[in-house]
Amino acid sequence: MKLSDFDFDLPESLIATRPAKPRSSARLLLAKGREISDLRVTDLVDVLQAGDRLVLNDTRVIPARLSGLRHRDSAQGPVSAQIEVTLLEPKADGTWGALIKPLKKVKDGEEIVFSDRLTATVVDREDGQARVRFNLTGDDFDDALANAGAMPLPPYIAALRAPDDQDKEDYQTVWARNTGAVAAPTASLHFDDGLLEQLRAKGVEFTYVTLHVGAGTFLPVKVDDIRDHKMHAERGIVTAQAAGEINATKAAGGRVIPVGTTALRLIESAATDDGIAAWDGATDIFITPGFKFRIADALMTNFHLPKSTLMMLVSALIGVDEIRTIYDHAIANGYRFFSYGDASLLIPDAERQKT
Numbered sequence: 001m002k003l004s005d006f007d008f009d010l011p012e013s014l015i016a017t018r019p020a021k022p023r024s025s026a027r028l029l030l031a032k033g034r035e036i037s038d039l040r041v042t043d044l045v046d047v048l049q050a051g052d053r054l055v056l057n058d059t060r061v062i063p064a065r066l067s068g069l070r071h072r073d074s075a076q077g078p079v080s081a082q083i084e085v086t087l088l089e090p091k092a093d094g095t096w097g098a099l100i101k102p103l104k105k106v107k108d109g110e111e112i113v114f115s116d117r118l119t120a121t122v123v124d125r126e127d128g129q130a131r132v133r134f135n136l137t138g139d140d141f142d143d144a145l146a147n148a149g150a151m152p153l154p155p156y157i158a159a160l161r162a163p164d165d166q167d168k169e170d171y172q173t174v175w176a177r178n179t180g181a182v183a184a185p186t187a188s189l190h191f192d193d194g195l196l197e198q199l200r201a202k203g204v205e206f207t208y209v210t211l212h213v214g215a216g217t218f219l220p221v222k223v224d225d226i227r228d229h230k231m232h233a234e235r236g237i238v239t240a241q242a243a244g245e246i247n248a249t250k251a252a253g254g255r256v257i258p259v260g261t262t263a264l265r266l267i268e269s270a271a272t273d274d275g276i277a278a279w280d281g282a283t284d285i286f287i288t289p290g291f292k293f294r295i296a297d298a299l300m301t302n303f304h305l306p307k308s309t310l311m312m313l314v315s316a317l318i319g320v321d322e323i324r325t326i327y328d329h330a331i332a333n334g335y336r337f338f339s340y341g342d343a344s345l346l347i348p349d350a351e352r353q354k355t
Helices: 041-047 138-148 186-190 193-202 240-251 261-269 309-318 320-332 350-354
Strands: 027-032 035-040 053-057 059-061 065-074 077-090 096-101 111-113 119-126 129-134 178-181 205-211 234-238 256-258 279-283 299-302 343-347
Touching: 027 041, 027 320, 035 041, 035 320, 041 193, 041 343, 053 240, 053 261, 096 119, 178 205, 186 299, 193 205, 205 240, 205 261, 234 261, 240 256, 256 261, 256 299, 261 279, 261 299, 261 309, 299 309, 309 320, 309 343, 320 343
Parallel strands: 027 343, 053 205, 053 256, 059 178
Antiparallel strands: 027 035, 065 077, 065 111, 077 096, 096 129, 111 119, 119 129, 205 234, 234 279, 299 343
């Protein structure tokens, strides 16, 4: 298929720059095959059934955008330069991959000072990125980063407004616990404690997996033939307990419904012919129309960017023609798009689930 098959026109006015308050009051487009209903996220209590299992990504977003100073001695005396750093991903050796602006203003071995507690040394630079090593680790690092950093809002929100302290709450799920993401699993932002309690009382079950969402999730597709696109890799973990819970639900005839494309990509990466297995590693799974889903029975997700890999994923799940109809309906009815926007619950018809 061609990239243009996943394009659509979106008015800028429909790009959400703040989430609904409260979280669960956001709108929910329910699509059962070709049947569309306009609901609220709180209506999940009526839509979901006892025995359904929601798969939730428990990654925790770090305040990955940092502003600091690089100091040098020169012939004219001490000089400083303002340096902006966006953390990308932690490395196995304890360093962080990062974008540095302006990259030409730093050298290997130089220190960037972000606060009186937090500094980083530039380890090396390659292909427009850098590796940095912080002066702190563990809880000390997390605490200092929380004070010095800002949330890494997606480019389409950052273009409309600057991040602020409110984003440190808004751009984090209520169940976040495993630090490592630089982007939120945004469909999960619609859940609050009250809704979770109601769903539990209904008999809906929950399984937690971890996929550390990277900045690559915002990379544009630059090829016309989507088969030529190379997907970015992200680290994910499905524990043996999580796999067992999901397999038990499948065996009992319940529905497995990932909340967000990150959770879906992870469980389909861990899928086998006999169910789902424990997983700990990187996944670069690229889901496009024709993909055979082995674990996910439906998907709760936000509305995605035109010509994005996520548009390809939702088209694969519910159908290319169906997703066009869904998005036409969402735009015509004023749904709010992207990370802070409204949600959809996509339930393929029975015939599509068999293919």
